[in-house]
Amino acid sequence: MKKVLTADQSETFLNEEVGESYHSYTGAVEEAMKKYAEPTKIRELAKSGQIRILDAFFGMGYNSAMAVSVALEENPDCKIEVVGLELDAAIVSKIQEVNPEIPFFKYYKKLSIDQLSFVEDNVSVKILLGDIRETTKQLGNEYFDVVFWDPFSPKTMPDMWSEDLFKEMARVMKSTGVLATYSCARMVRDNMVKAGLFYDDGPCVGRRGPGTLAVKWE
Numbered sequence: 001m002k003k004v005l006t007a008d009q010s011e012t013f014l015n016e017e018v019g020e021s022y023h024s025y026t027g028a029v030e031e032a033m034k035k036y037a038e039p040t041k042i043r044e045l046a047k048s049g050q051i052r053i054l055d056a057f058f059g060m061g062y063n064s065a066m067a068v069s070v071a072l073e074e075n076p077d078c079k080i081e082v083v084g085l086e087l088d089a090a091i092v093s094k095i096q097e098v099n100p101e102i103p104f105f106k107y108y109k110k111l112s113i114d115q116l117s118f119v120e121d122n123v124s125v126k127i128l129l130g131d132i133r134e135t136t137k138q139l140g141n142e143y144f145d146v147v148f149w150d151p152f153s154p155k156t157m158p159d160m161w162s163e164d165l166f167k168e169m170a171r172v173m174k175s176t177g178v179l180a181t182y183s184c185a186r187m188v189r190d191n192m193v194k195a196g197l198f199y200d201d202g203p204c205v206g207r208r209g210p211g212t213l214a215v216k217w218e
């Protein structure tokens with residue numbers, strides 16, 4: 001895997017086999033903040049004192065590490081549980097090779113192939129390693145406040161944007177939960193609706209189309 005510097009000077013990797021990078025070239029850290037932490041209103045949630053985050057397609061965990069950083073800045077006593085879902089142990093080990101400007105990321109360095117979880121004060125982080133179509137089965141109903149949905153693109157990996165997987169997300173999200181993703185593809189949004197999710201435009205960050213935010217039908 002080749003290391004790449006993105007436009008905000010944060011590092012990512014290019015996966016040559018897939019033909020895609022792990023983050024947007026317009027800025028990996030910017031993406032974690034503007035496409036995931038901000039639109040899911042992490043700062044507001046932190047005031048409630050407890051947040052459960054599902055970081056689906058965890059990779060090196062930039063998205064949840066940013067969300068934890070923002071939450072702790074707002075409320076240092078906030079209790080936060082992060083569950084990451086990731087197939088590839090090799091990308092988790094790449095955490096040691098990057099240093100994004102995300103305050104909580106220094107603790108993510110505790111993660112490795114041999115250590116897939118840690119607790120740091122009020123924050124617990126655990127990665128379930130395996131195919132997401134299997135690992136989601138381990139998750140409880142109505143559990144998560146926030147889901148970050150960050151697979152490779154719908155064009156390359158359509159199976160990761162399926163109705164069935166979004167149904168699983170509808171199952172594990174609280175009634176007040178929100179899912180954020182970078183894609184606005186028609187197929188993605190149609191599958192969300194079929195799965196019982198209601199969507200809206202997410203923010204436009206460094207690309208032409210907006211992202212998508214999804215919540216459950218009441």
Ligand SMILES: C[S@@+](CC[C@H](N)C(=O)[O-])C[C@H]1O[C@@H](n2cnc3c(N)ncnc32)[C@H](O)[C@@H]1O
Pocket residue numbers: 021022023056057058059060061062063085086087088091130131132133150151152
């Ligand atoms: C765009 S990258 C995610 C980047 C990540 N959010 C980060 O901050 O580093 C997509 C990730 O999906 C993972 N992936 C691909 N197929 C998967 C599957 N079937 N189940 C779980 N994860 C998968 C890849 O290994 C890769 O790490």
